[in-house]
Amino acid sequence: MQHTLRSTALAALMALAAAGAFASGTHAGGHGHDADEAIGKPGVAAKATRTINVDMTDSMRFTPADITVKQGETVRFVIKNSGQIKHELVLGTEKELKEHYEVMKKNPEMEHADPNMVTLAGGKTGEIVWQFTKAGKVDFGCLQPGHYDAGMKGAVKVTKTGK
Numbered sequence: 594m595q596h597t598l599r600s601t602a603l604a605a606l607m608a609l610a611a612a613g614a615f616a617s618g619t620h621a622g623g624h625g626h627d628a629d630e631a632i633g634k635p636g637v638a639a640k641a642t643r644t645i646n647v648d649m650t651d652s653m654r655f656t657p658a659d660i661t662v663k664q665g666e667t668v669r670f671v672i673k674n675s676g677q678i679k680h681e682l683v684l685g686t687e688k689e690l691k692e693h694y695e696v697m698k699k700n701p702e703m704e705h706a707d708p709n710m711v712t713l714a715g716g717k718t719g720e721i722v723w724q725f726t727k728a729g730k731v732d733f734g735c736l737q738p739g740h741y742d743a744g745m746k747g748a749v750k751v752t753k754t755g756k
């Protein structure tokens with residue numbers, strides 16, 4: 594089941610890439626598959642039980658920056674960039690976010706697109722549908738150069754269900 598979902602997501606990404614939706618330098622699907630297990634997996638929009646609105650601003654903040662969900666829950670994040678410069682929301686482990694951030698600093702023109710992230714120009718709104726399969730903490734951050742260091746980060750607390 595999991596494999597099917599992932600293959601579908603990958604196929605969708607490849608279709609988009611083929612359609613020229615992404616600029617050169619994309620590294621879609623090239624990383625993070627192990628971390629995907631730790632942070633959850635791409636969700637099915639029809640199964641989303643909650644919509645959480647997240648705002649991003651040029652003051653390098655996410656609002657809210659602290660989110661609590663239940664284990665197993667599929668969440669539809671509606672993310673708005675209220676600023677004027679490009680921002681993004683990337684879900685990951687803290688370690689993965691930091692590693693990715695360093696890569697982004699060296700390659701600021703790099704475009705990336707994976708189901709666990711959305712990159713938005715100023716004024717734009719996008720979505721991430723994600724299922725939080727493991728209890729614990731899932732971090733998120735904006736990996737645009739300088740933003741993560743400036744504190745543009747947050748966390749999703751995933752509470753254990755009593756199953």
Ligand SMILES: [Cu+2]
Pocket residue numbers: 653679680681735736737740745
């Ligand atoms: Cu940002």
